[in-house]
Amino acid sequence: MSKKFRQKVNKKKVTLDVLTYAALIIIVFLVNLPFISMLGTAFKGKSEALSSTALFPSELKFDSFIRVLTKTSFPVNILNSAIVSVTVTVCCIALAVCAGYAISRFRGTVFNLYGIFVLLLQMFPAMLMLIPLFVIFNSLHLVDTIYSVMIAYTAINLPFSIWMTKGFFDTIPFDIEEAAMMDGCNQFTAFLRVVLPISMPGISTVGIFTFINAWGEYTLASIFLRTDGVQTMTIGLQKFVMQFTSDWPALMAASSVATVPTLIFLLIAQKYLIKGMAAGAVKG
């Protein structure tokens, strides 16, 4: 009787599993349709892209990529984006780690209010900040330099980064620093030598978030970066959309190149990324 029952339950579980897989495969396909068609078109020849509706190319061709990387200013845009994103990530982590540690470890009104203030700051309309920032940067002659977006992105990403690093430091028990302090560290050296190394996973999560944000940012870049030499990837891609809509394969090749860094980060760090996303809302 019980064996029969178990068999029945098992059978039900297998059917449900099969259905789950089927549903997941369909969902992944539909959700990533834009992405699949991007890769498919990028590897098609120009004539095939315009004539055939197939998602995948009949043979792999790289001439769209070659066209984008040799005959346009897109490589310069990519390079600019790389410089900006790496600088912003490093600066943002350095600042966020210090502030995050402070509000995680110290008690008092200043630290409590600082935490709330930082949380609120993320909710302000970007446009309200952007318009005056343009006026200010304009008078400082920063508009149309790469520094304008570096400074702005670092500041914009700071509140979230501080809040996240604080969350990670909260999970590390204070005993660890106390032990280090007994061994002759002061609290600052204990923070540098003991707490920072063990919070590396958390800190890299913050870094990934910042990098992805800086890499894909469009709005500020469109206002601050006016000439070819300083423009970032997002602006370069938008210019393509305006100029080359007849050359969709080249456009899709450029999009594919622009996606590579984010995908690499997703592959390396998805575990931390997911933890960070969930922590943002679940732990508050």
Next chain:
Amino acid sequence: MSKNKSHKTTALKNKRLGYILLIPASVLIALVSLYPLINGIILGFQDYNLLRPKKRAFAGLDNFIEILTKDSEFYSTLAFSFIYTIFVVIVAYILGLCFAMLLNRDIKGRGIFRMLILIPWVIPSVVATTNWLWLLNDQLGFVNRTLQNLHIIKEPILFLADADLAKITVIFTGAWKSFPFMMIVLLAGLQGISADLYESASIDGAGFFKKFWYITLPSLKSVSMISTILMFLWTFNNFENIYLLTRGGPMNFTYTLPILSYYTAFIRSNIGYASAIATIMLVVLLVVAMLYMKVLSNRDKYE
């Protein structure tokens, strides 16, 4: 006793270290975020147009009065801002919850599926919108051509040129870009529900829908509140999704408040008026943010 005392003295020194550690971030936030924000609110009370910068003057409430009493474009934009935000959040929530429940089943390889579903969320908006423009293109796009080949439609669907369709399209792509966040957050919430609850409900003879209604939904209440409020704030502030797809068009049918203030500031050069619009946005967002803080503090009390 002596140990206690030394602990106290380190704690005192500590606080100074705490203040010092806050300084670098505070300086940057003060100069690049806070100062411009305050400046932006002040600009809203000024008559300031970049095309005639010498005429800059204090204008009192003029900008706000004009926006609220004479500007019909503002009201249609405000209405669509709310429609857009609310529908994106609802669609993203429903999709996120369904997929999270699928991924919560204990199956092999779910990590891979979870990662693949995250792709829309991580790829840059510019790439995502370009891909959609290509997929939905009326002449060559995959969707229109496939539907035509299958003889489901005769004429291509003008996803972005028709006013109503454009609204639906931007809501759809907005939800598509943000549902993975909902999924991850709700999945974390689902994994926090004890399996015992479901088991004892099964023994009591509860079916899928009963378990969903009486166990799953109530357990996700606080996670859902916080994530929908956060997503409301992000979506209401979002500029890129709509701007990159339709530029606010056709005409101004898909204008949202960020787009309206962007155009007012950087195309019409009317800095004062644009700042006033952004200030009104701030008021709306602050109300929602207060709600968020209230939910957070309620939950802390509850736990």
